[in-house]
Amino acid sequence: MLPPMGTEKRVNYWEYIRVDDLLSLQGGVEGDEASLGNDEVMFIVVHQVYELWFKLILRELGAARELFSGGPVAEQALSGAVHALRRVCTIIERCVDHFQIMETLSTRDYLSFRDKLMPASGFQSAQLRQIEILLGLEDKDRLSLGVEGDYMQALRAHDGTRSSAYDKVEGTRASGPSLRSVIAEWLYRTPIDGYGPDDEGAAGSLDRFIERYLGAVDAEIAGSLEVALSRSHTAEDQETLRQRYAKESAGQAAFLNPTGEVDDARTRRIRAAILFITTYRELPLLSWPRELLDAIVEFEQLFVIFRQRHARMVERVIGRRTGTGGSAGVDYLDATALKYRIFKDVWACRTCQIQIKAAPPLERPDFYGFVAEGS
Numbered sequence: 001m002l003p004p005m006g007t008e009k010r011v012n013y014w015e016y017i018r019v020d021d022l023l024s025l026q027g028g029v030e031g032d033e034a035s036l037g038n039d040e041v042m043f044i045v046v047h048q049v050y051e052l053w054f055k056l057i058l059r060e061l062g063a064a065r066e067l068f069s070g071g072p073v074a075e076q077a078l079s080g081a082v083h084a085l086r087r088v089c090t091i092i093e094r095c096v097d098h099f100q101i102m103e104t105l106s107t108r109d110y111l112s113f114r115d116k117l118m119p120a121s122g123f124q125s126a127q128l129r130q131i132e133i134l135l136g137l138e139d140k141d142r143l144s145l146g147v148e149g150d151y152m153q154a155l156r157a158h159d160g161t162r163s164s165a166y167d168k169v170e171g172t173r174a175s176g177p178s179l180r181s182v183i184a185e186w187l188y189r190t191p192i193d194g195y196g197p198d199d200e201g202a203a204g205s206l207d208r209f210i211e212r213y214l215g216a217v218d219a220e221i222a223g224s225l226e227v228a229l230s231r232s233h234t235a236e237d238q239e240t241l242r243q244r245y246a247k248e249s250a251g252q253a254a255f256l257n258p259t260g261e262v263d264d265a266r267t268r269r270i271r272a273a274i275l276f277i278t279t280y281r282e283l284p285l286l287s288w289p290r291e292l293l294d295a296i297v298e299f300e301q302l303f304v305i306f307r308q309r310h311a312r313m314v315e316r317v318i319g320r321r322t323g324t325g326g327s328a329g330v331d332y333l334d335a336t337a338l339k340y341r342i343f344k345d346v347w348a349c350r351t352c353q354i355q356i357k358a359a360p361p362l363e364r365p366d367f368y369g370f371v372a373e374g375s
């Protein structure tokens with residue numbers, strides 16, 4: 001029931017935004033902002049702003065995961081997930097720019113208060129770890145910092161007990177499947193040429209789709225090789241090109257007919273689904289799925305750029321010295337940008353993508369409400 005008119009609580013800007021609380025948090029370890037120089041207050045504020053952006057990113061990724069959890073995904077849910085990912089992209093773009101503010105800190109200025117931080121480090125940012133876990137970065141794929149044992153160890157308090165940061169990350173680890181897993185499950189269920197995974201005839205249809213697709217890939221590769229050979233002069237160059245294109249063809253075949261994955265048949269269907277969605281993206285039923293795959297690539301590209309941008313800022317401010325957390329510093333950060341990739345299959349499908357005019361015709365265009373020209 002609504003409160004009687006005139007008795008509801010009305011707020012001011014400073015109450016709603018909690019401005020006083022917010023502005024009281026920049027006192028550093030001393031708890032006394034007045035005793036700190038501007039460089040250090042800037043250092044603290046910039047980190048706090050990042051933690052706030054991380055908070056929003058976590059909420060959006062969590063919401064996207066929710067939309068994919070539990071059964072068939074309606075079109076509205078897909079558009080909701082795309083919206084969430086696009087917002088995350090915009091936030092990460094700002095995060096990338098934001099390092100510029102930190103770069104107003106010269107090496108000498110930073111060194112004047114760096115000792116106070118030791119051995120604290122961004123390596124202890126619980127929210128970045130939560131984002132990585134929510135996305136689907138697995139423990140086996142993590143780089144070791146070199147000194148702290150694993151990343152969970154780094155989140156313990158100095159006496160070895162569990163900190164609130166540790167508990168937060170542990171909570172995310174226990175919170176259910178990652179965004180990568182739920183999206184993989186959705187891709188697995190996506191009909192390919194009109195057949196869902198459990199439909200009668202699905203296996204044969206999938207085999208035919210992959211075979212015809214690989215045939216088209218090989219025809220494109222053969223065409224590219226022919227053009228390349230016509231331009232190169234030495235026999236050695238020609239042999240290099242032949243080998244390079246042969247390797248590409250074998251790579252595509254191995255990608256679409258995987259062996260040695262945890263579940264080859266499932267991985268095969270998921271990869272084929274990604275290719276199907278991106279190849280036949282004009283079909284109305286595939287327009288939101290295609291937007292989602294594009295948003296995933298955009299998101300992951302920005303996240304990699306964010307890591308690389310952080311590494312370049314770090315190199316500018318502290319050079320290549322050991323980090324406060326004890327890692328190899330810039331080398332460690334560059335390695336994370338290279339290695340911490342989540343949606344590898346979505347990216348890999350970009351390599352096998354072919355021109356639309358070369359794509360195999362649909363076997364069941366009626367499933368997609370598609371009427372061929374002239375019929």
Ligand code: HEM
Pocket residue numbers: 046047050102105110120121122123124125128310314317318322323324325326327328329330332333336
């Ligand atoms: C002068 C400023 C900065 C320097 C010199 C610096 C340096 C470093 C170094 C060397 C590492 C590697 C771990 C270690 O050995 O400590 C690291 C990790 C990290 N830093 Fe920074 N950093 C700075 C500012 C920032 C800012 C503004 C953020 C805000 C997002 C940030 C977030 C992180 C995160 C999340 C990690 C962990 C990365 C990972 O393990 O993948 N850092 N930083």
